[in-house]
Amino acid sequence: MGKGRRMKKQGPPGPLDESKISILKKRKAAEADSAPKVAAAKKRRRADVEEEVVAKKITPKKNKVNGVAASKVDKKEVTGKKKPVPMGSDEEDLDMEDDEFDDLDGVSEGSMDSDDQVERLSDWGYDDDEPENDSVVDSDEDDHPRGTMFSDDEDLSDAEEKLTAANIEGLSRKLDAAKQAEEEEAEQELQEAALQTNIAGDGPDVFADQAQQGLAPDLQLLRQRITDTIRILGDLKTLGQAGKSRAEYVDLLLSDICTYYGYTRFLAEKLFNLFTPMEAFAFFEANETPRPVVIRTNTLRTNRRSLAQALINRGVVLEPVGKWSKVGLQVFESPVPLGATPEYLAGQYILQAASSFLPVMALAPQPNERCLDMAAAPGGKTTYMSALMRNTGTVIANDASKPRAKGLIGNIHRLGCKNTIVTNLDARTAFPKAMGGFDRVLLDAPCTGTGVISKDPGVKTSKDERDFLAIPHMQRQLLLAAIDSVDHSSKTGGYVVYSTCSVTVEENESVVQYVLRKRPNVKIVDTGLGDFGSPGFISYMGKKFDAKMALTRRYFPHRENVDGFYVCKLKKTGPSPAAKPADDATSARDRRPARASSQAASTDDEIDKTPIVDEDGVTVDFEGGAFGPFEETEDADRIARAERNRLRRKGLNPKGVLNKPKKTKGEASSKPVEPIQDQEIKANATKKSSNQGKGEKKTVTKSDRKEKKVKKAAK
Numbered sequence: 001m002g003k004g005r006r007m008k009k010q011g012p013p014g015p016l017d018e019s020k021i022s023i024l025k026k027r028k029a030a031e032a033d034s035a036p037k038v039a040a041a042k043k044r045r046r047a048d049v050e051e052e053v054v055a056k057k058i059t060p061k062k063n064k065v066n067g068v069a070a071s072k073v074d075k076k077e078v079t080g081k082k083k084p085v086p087m088g089s090d091e092e093d094l095d096m097e098d099d100e101f102d103d104l105d106g107v108s109e110g111s112m113d114s115d116d117q118v119e120r121l122s123d124w125g126y127d128d129d130e131p132e133n134d135s136v137v138d139s140d141e142d143d144h145p146r147g148t149m150f151s152d153d154e155d156l157s158d159a160e161e162k163l164t165a166a167n168i169e170g171l172s173r174k175l176d177a178a179k180q181a182e183e184e185e186a187e188q189e190l191q192e193a194a195l196q197t198n199i200a201g202d203g204p205d206v207f208a209d210q211a212q213q214g215l216a217p218d219l220q221l222l223r224q225r226i227t228d229t230i231r232i233l234g235d236l237k238t239l240g241q242a243g244k245s246r247a248e249y250v251d252l253l254l255s256d257i258c259t260y261y262g263y264t265r266f267l268a269e270k271l272f273n274l275f276t277p278m279e280a281f282a283f284f285e286a287n288e289t290p291r292p293v294v295i296r297t298n299t300l301r302t303n304r305r306s307l308a309q310a311l312i313n314r315g316v317v318l319e320p321v322g323k324w325s326k327v328g329l330q331v332f333e334s335p336v337p338l339g340a341t342p343e344y345l346a347g348q349y350i351l352q353a354a355s356s357f358l359p360v361m362a363l364a365p366q367p368n369e370r371c372l373d374m375a376a377a378p379g380g381k382t383t384y385m386s387a388l389m390r391n392t393g394t395v396i397a398n399d400a401s402k403p404r405a406k407g408l409i410g411n412i413h414r415l416g417c418k419n420t421i422v423t424n425l426d427a428r429t430a431f432p433k434a435m436g437g438f439d440r441v442l443l444d445a446p447c448t449g450t451g452v453i454s455k456d457p458g459v460k461t462s463k464d465e466r467d468f469l470a471i472p473h474m475q476r477q478l479l480l481a482a483i484d485s486v487d488h489s490s491k492t493g494g495y496v497v498y499s500t501c502s503v504t505v506e507e508n509e510s511v512v513q514y515v516l517r518k519r520p521n522v523k524i525v526d527t528g529l530g531d532f533g534s535p536g537f538i539s540y541m542g543k544k545f546d547a548k549m550a551l552t553r554r555y556f557p558h559r560e561n562v563d564g565f566y567v568c569k570l571k572k573t574g575p576s577p578a579a580k581p582a583d584d585a586t587s588a589r590d591r592r593p594a595r596a597s598s599q600a601a602s603t604d605d606e607i608d609k610t611p612i613v614d615e616d617g618v619t620v621d622f623e624g625g626a627f628g629p630f631e632e633t634e635d636a637d638r639i640a641r642a643e644r645n646r647l648r649r650k651g652l653n654p655k656g657v658l659n660k661p662k663k664t665k666g667e668a669s670s671k672p673v674e675p676i677q678d679q680e681i682k683a684n685a686t687k688k689s690s691n692q693g694k695g696e697k698k699t700v701t702k703s704d705r706k707e708k709k710v711k712k713a714a715k
C-alpha cells in the first residue's frame with residue numbers, strides 16, 4: 001500500500017478546484033484562437049455565445065480517471081514555459097518539490113457556466129476591501145455570524161486576466177505534476193494490492209522477513225513489511241500467524257517504523273498510539289514531506305488581491321490558501337526568494353504556516369482591545385493580531401528569549417504594527433504581576449514540536465521522556481498565568497487561546513484538563529474554526545477529559561495537510577481570587593487593566609469579589625479546593641513520580657538512581673527537570689526545538705550561545 005489516497009483525501013484546506021482550473025486552461029486555449037474577442041471582454045459577467053460554447057465543451061470531470069485524462073489533454077493545450085525555480089527564504093525552508101497540498105480529489109462535479117470562467121479572482125476571495133476582522137468573532141456569541149468572505153461582484157480587467165492566465169499556467173503545471181504523482185501512486189497501490197492478493201488468505205510471514213534482514217535494512221522490503229503488518233493488524237484473526245499476538249505485531253511494526261523513518265522508539269510509540277495503525281502510517285508518511293508554502297497578507301499594508309497581483313507579476317504561482325482564510329496565499333512556485341521580494345521588504349506579507357493562522361482566528365482580537373501574546377517571537381501571530389485589531393488598542397508581545405524578541409521587533413517594524421509593545425519576560429511569573437486585566441490572551445506555548453516534524457526532523461530523535469514531563473509542566477504554568485491575566489469582566493473579550501504545534505495529548509488536552517481543575521472560573525468554548533480539523537480527545541488511554549474538550553481542535557499533516565496543531569479557546573467566567581502575599585510570583589489575581597490601575601486605591605480594591613458561578617449559576621465554593629496559584633510542589637511530585645516510573649520501566653531502581661550523591665531524591669522532587677528557560681535555550685542552540693517551527697526559520701545566533709554560557713555559569 002502506498003501513501004493512501006484515502007488518507008490524502010481527508011480534507012486539506014481549500015483544495016484547488018480542478019474544474020475551474022481546467023476550464024481556465026481551456027479558456028486560455030480558446031483565448032489563443034480568439035484573442036481579439038477576449039481582449040474586448042472587460043466585464044466578468046460575460047455571457048456571450050462563444051464563451052457558452054467553450055463552457056459547454058468542457059464537461060466537468062466525474063471521476064479520477066476522467067480527471068487524469070482531461071489533465072493530459074490540458075497539458076497539451078497549456079505547455080509550461082517557465083522552468084520552476086525552487087524558492088528560497090530567510091524565514092522558512094521553501095522546498096516545494098513534494099508539495100502535497102494539491103490533492104484534487106475534491107473536484108467540483110457541478111457543471112460550469114461561463115460565469116465560472118471569468119470569476120476566477122473573485123472566487124479567490126480577492127475582494128479584500130472588507131476588513132478581515134469583520135468575519136472574526138467569538139464563536140460562543142451566537143449573534144455574530146461570520147461575514148461573507150468572497151465577493152461575487154468584481155470586475156476583471158484585461159491586465160488582471162493576463163496575470164491570472166500567467167498564474168494559471170503555473171497552476172496547470174502544478175496540477176499536472178500532481179496528477180502524474182497520483183497516477184504513479186495509484187499504480188504503486190495496484191502493485192501492492194496485487195502482492196497482497198497473492199498472499200491473501202494466509203497472512204505474510206512478516207517475522208520470517210525480519211530474520212532474513214541483514215544489518216543494512218532494505219528499505220523497500222521494510223516498507224512492504226510495514227504495510228503487511230498494518231494489514232494483518234487490521235484482520236488479525238484471518239491473517240495473523242498462529243501463536244503470534246497483536247502485541248508482537250505492534251512491536252514489530254514499531255521497530256520497523258523506527259528504522260524506516262528514523263524515530264526513537266519512545267517517540268514513535270507515543271505518536272503511534274494517537275491513531276489506528278493505518279492512520280499512524282499516514283501520519284509518519286506525511287511527516288516526510290513538507291507542507292505547502294503559505295504567506296499571510298498583511299492587511300495593515302495591502303490587501304490580498306493587490307499582493308497576489310504583484311507577486312504574479314514577478315512570476316510567482318499562487319492561489320488562496322482556502323476559503324477559511326481571507327489573507328492566506330499558497331505559493332506553488334516562485335522564481336524569486338519569497339523572503340526578499342520588494343513586497344516582502346515592504347511588509348506586505350509574512351511567511352507563515354497555514355496552521356499558524358488558526359489560533360489567532362480563534363482568539364478573534366477586536367479593535368481597541370488590550371491583548372497579550374505571551375510567547376510571541378518571532379511574531380507571526382502577534383502581527384496578525386495587530387492587523388485584525390487594525391492597529392488600534394494594544395498588543396503586548398512578550399517573549400522570554402532576548403534574541404528571539406529581537407526578531408519579533410524586526411517583524412513588528414516590517415509589518416507596520418503600531419499598537420504593539422514588546423516585553424522580554426518569563427511569562428510564567430511575570431504575568432499577571434507585571435500586567436494583567438487583558439481582554440484576550442494568546443498562549444502559543446513552547447512545545448515539543450511533534451506537529452512540525454516535516455520542518456524539524458530533529459524532533460524524531462531529540463525528544464525524550466524528560467521533555468514530555470518538563471514541557472507540559474511549563475505549559476501548565478504558562479496557561480494558568482494566561483488565565484489569571486485576563487479580565488473576566490471584559491466587555492468585549494475575556495478569552496484565552498491556548499495552542500501548540502504538537503500533537504501529543506500530554507501537551508494539549510492534559511494541560512487544558514489540568515487548568516480546568518485549577519481554575520473553575522474558565523470554561524472551554526468553541527474555537528469558531530468550524531469543521532476544519534478534528535475534535536480534541538475526550539478520552540485517551542483510559543483517561544477521561546472534560547466533555548467540552550471536543551470543542552478544542554486538532555490538526556494533522558496527513559488529514560488537513562497543515563502542520564500538526566492544537567487550538568483551545570477558554571472563556572473566563574469569574575475572577576481569579578487574590579493570591580496570598582507569598583504567592584505573588586504566580587499571582588492568581590485579576591489585575592485591573594493599566595488604564596484603570598491608577599484608580600485602584602489599595603490591593604484590596606483590586607480584588608474582584610464577584611462570586612464565581614458555575615454553568616448552572618450555582619456559586620462555586622473554592623474553600624479547600626484546587627483553585628489557586630500554580631502549585632510547584634504538586635507538579636514537581638507529579639514529575640518525580642513519572643521519573644520514578646520511567647526508571648522502573650528501564651529496569652533501574654529509582655531509589656538507587658535518584659539517591660546518587662549528585663542528584664538526591666529531594667532534588668529530584670524540588671527541581672525535577674532542567675529549568676524551562678534553559679531548556680528553551682538548549683533547544684534554540686541545538687536547533688532541535690520545535691516550538692519555533694511554525695512558519696519562521698530558526699537561527700542560532702552568537703548571542704544564543706552566549707546566553708546559554710551565561711546561564712550555565714550562573715547555575
Ligand SMILES: C[S@@+](CC[C@H](N)C(=O)[O-])C[C@H]1O[C@@H](n2cnc3c(N)ncnc32)[C@H](O)[C@@H]1O
Nearest residue numbers: 375376377378379380381400401426427444691
Ligand atoms: C511556539 S513559539 C511562539 C511562536 C509565536 N507565537 C509565533 O507565532 O511567531 C514559543 C515561544 O515561547 C518562548 N518562551 C519559552 N518559554 C517562555 C516563557 N517562560 N515565557 C515567555 N516566553 C517563553 C520561546 O522563546 C518561543 O519564542
